[in-house]
Amino acid sequence: MDENQIRSKLKALDPVHLEIEDFSDGCGKKFKLLVVSDAFDKKPLLERHRMVNTALVEEMPHIHALTMKTLTPEQWKNSKSLDC
Template sequence: MNAEEVRSKLKTLDPVHLEVEDFSDGCGKKFRLLIVSDAFDGRPLLERHRMVNNALAEEMPHIHAITMKTLTPEQWKKIKSDQ
């Protein structure tokens, strides 16, 4: 599993912004994700994370850890403007 494969699976969430970082020294076991999608609008954090886990369901047995930020485009815009 590599970052590009994870990115491909997450396309099902129709992200407007997507960052996938493999922080496992290249072994494909630990990923840091930032996903911005309209699909998250009106959904609580736990449901958003479940959506990501469902998108990666086939790969989850091979992944040791995932750190994720799941944002709506409006939340992303606010974060970017605050920087």
């Protein structure tokens, strides 16, 4: 499992920004995601995470740990402005 495989599958969510970090010492089993997409607009957090999990359904058996932050573009813009 590598970042490119995950990136390819998450294109289904049409992200405006996507960060993928492999924190598994190179074995491709643990990932952190930041997914910014209009598809998350008016969706609760649980539904957003389900959308990501659905996009990665074929990869999930190979992933040991997945941490994700799912934001709308507006939320991302506001969170970046707080990072002084």
